[in-house]
Amino acid sequence: MDLIKIGKFIADCRKRKKLTQExxxxxxxxxxxxxxxxxxxxxxxxxxxxxxxxxxxDINVNELLNGEKIDMKEYNKKTxxxxxxxxxxxxxxxxKIMINMWVLLITALxxxxxxxxxxxxTLEEGPILGAVICSSTIFFIxxxxxxxxxxxxxxxxxxxxxxxxxxxSYYIALFAPHVHTTRYMKxxxxxxxxxxxxxxxxE
Ligand SMILES: [Zn+2]
Numbered sequence: 001m002d003l004i005k006i007g008k009f010i011a012d013c014r015k016r017k018k019l020t021q022e023x024x025x026x027x028x029x030x031x032x033x034x035x036x037x038x039x040x041x042x043x044x045x046x047x048x049x050x051x052x053x054x055x056x057x058d059i060n061v062n063e064l065l066n067g068e069k070i071d072m073k074e075y076n077k078k079t080x081x082x083x084x085x086x087x088x089x090x091x092x093x094x095x096k097i098m099i100n101m102w103v104l105l106i107t108a109l110x111x112x113x114x115x116x117x118x119x120x121x122t123l124e125e126g127p128i129l130g131a132v133i134c135s136s137t138i139f140f141i142x143x144x145x146x147x148x149x150x151x152x153x154x155x156x157x158x159x160x161x162x163x164x165x166x167x168x169s170y171y172i173a174l175f176a177p178h179v180h181t182t183r184y185m186k187x188x189x190x191x192x193x194x195x196x197x198x199x200x201x202x203e
Pocket of ligand 1 (some may be wrong): 159160161162163164188189190191192
């Protein structure tokens with residue numbers, strides 16, 4: 001915190017309000033020496049005087065501690081833009097994850113069917129064929145588990161009942177009946193079961 005800047009700001013605001021140091025001190029029930037110390041950057045107003053001081057000077061505490069006026073319109077607009085940008089970034093990122101998930105699952109499925117078909121056509125019935133089918137099935141199941149993890153991590157599930165958006169735990173999602181990415185789960189907000197739809201952002 002820049003005490004000198006704050007001090008100058010207090011002095012400017014006081015003059016704009018056409019108050020002397022003595023008058024300001026009187027309004028705050030403190031000595032004019034205290035006001036003079038603030039304005040020279042030697043000390044900060046006590047916390048219990050800060051709100052009263054801000055009210056008298058028509059500023060907010062944020063502005064007092066920054067030592068300058070903050071244009072609230074500009075401030076709100078900037079915050080809004082930043083939030084919007086973050087939401088867009090999140091949506092894009094989650095869409096990419098979902099696309100990766102589908103590409104991964106479809107590729108794995110094609111490989112799985114391919115290997116099984118090839119094995120059945122070329123290998124004779126016996127332990128080797130069994131082992132190939134077993135290991136490729138396990139591999140495919142592992143890819144599906146990983147795909148589910150990607151799906152859970154991307155975005156949220158929206159409760160059909162109260163529209164609350166939540167991220168379920170892996171095991172809840174794993175055992176939930178589902179159609180594509182819509183899962184039948186209990187909502188942590190209203191505690192009702194519904195077909196929760198996959199959404200990409202909280203908005
Ligand atoms: Zn709900």
